[in-house]
Amino acid sequence: MEVTNKLNSLVARIEAGLDQHVPAAATPPAQLHAAMRYSLEAGGKRLRPALVLAAAETGGVTDDDALPAAVAVECLHTYSLIHDDLPCIDNDDLRRGRPTVHKAYDEATALLAGDALLTHAFALLAEAYADRPALAHALIRELAETAGSRRLIGGQMADLLGEAKGDATAADLEFIHLNKTAAMIETSLVLGGHVAGMTSAQVETLRRAGRHLGLAFQIVDDVLDETSDTATMGKTVGKDAATEKTTYVRLFGLEASRGFITEQTNVAVTALASLPGNTEFLQTLARSMAARAN
Ligand code: GRG
Numbered sequence: 001m002e003v004t005n006k007l008n009s010l011v012a013r014i015e016a017g018l019d020q021h022v023p024a025a026a027t028p029p030a031q032l033h034a035a036m037r038y039s040l041e042a043g044g045k046r047l048r049p050a051l052v053l054a055a056a057e058t059g060g061v062t063d064d065d066a067l068p069a070a071v072a073v074e075c076l077h078t079y080s081l082i083h084d085d086l087p088c089i090d091n092d093d094l095r096r097g098r099p100t101v102h103k104a105y106d107e108a109t110a111l112l113a114g115d116a117l118l119t120h121a122f123a124l125l126a127e128a129y130a131d132r133p134a135l136a137h138a139l140i141r142e143l144a145e146t147a148g149s150r151r152l153i154g155g156q157m158a159d160l161l162g163e164a165k166g167d168a169t170a171a172d173l174e175f176i177h178l179n180k181t182a183a184m185i186e187t188s189l190v191l192g193g194h195v196a197g198m199t200s201a202q203v204e205t206l207r208r209a210g211r212h213l214g215l216a217f218q219i220v221d222d223v224l225d226e227t228s229d230t231a232t233m234g235k236t237v238g239k240d241a242a243t244e245k246t247t248y249v250r251l252f253g254l255e256a257s258r259g260f261i262t263e264q265t266n267v268a269v270t271a272l273a274s275l276p277g278n279t280e281f282l283q284t285l286a287r288s289m290a291a292r293a294n
Helices: 005-020 030-040 047-059 067-085 106-126 133-149 152-164 171-197 200-227 246-251 254-275 281-288
Strands: none
Touching: 005 047, 005 067, 005 133, 030 067, 030 106, 047 067, 047 171, 047 200, 047 281, 067 106, 067 133, 067 171, 106 133, 133 152, 133 171, 133 246, 152 171, 171 200, 171 246, 200 246, 200 254, 200 281, 246 254, 254 281
């Protein structure tokens, strides 16, 4: 199957999984559940859950066994976007082509919808893999470590502090990118590997691929913010272009940034190619992430 068709079929399974594994909008309190779904159903590339399913498939999982893990990752990612958009953090009006949750509802509802999506991710993992306690433990531990103060939230804090200081160095940026962006991409691949029962060496290879893929993904984001007026529409519109925020592109220029994207993608693809099983789709997905236009 050609890569776009394959990706579309994964995304269709993910959409169905989100519908199946997240409380219905009418579940009381309806405003909270509707706000959770408002953001989840706004779309998004579904890259992280697609990586969960694709990594699991590489390890031989062709049914929906990894779907709850994929849904958990998307719930957690969506929580981070809702909170990131809040007035006290980035104060954004648009996300995924729609008014942000605090604009469509109100700030308190956005805060609680984010909290509820974060919590739901762990409840879902505990419930869906309850018959395999060692797997449930590995998935919950992995996602908790990534979502916590040393990684996702730590990266966000460092980003805010760097923005306030205004003189982030390359090392500061690397810390932010590794934790704010790459962490969830690494973990997505790792969760898929765990569901497939991969060895710890194979899981660590997936993690390494995710780290490099994540760094490339962030620099692509920075390049798009710098070069495109329209590519950013529907997400954080021209934000970095409108502020003096330090980005990789601003530190090193466009040409070096494009070189960095190619270099990091190549490292990721080489790591994926070293795994047993068919990683062709994951390799092609990695290359298409480097060439994405939104
Ligand atoms: C814990 C509040 C909090 C924040 C964590 C994820 C995050 C840090 C902030 C969100 C803003 C941001 C630009 C993060 C960098 C990672 C990134 C490019 C996220 C957007 O991911 P996409 O482009 O989004 O995959 P979609 O909407 O397609 O899922």
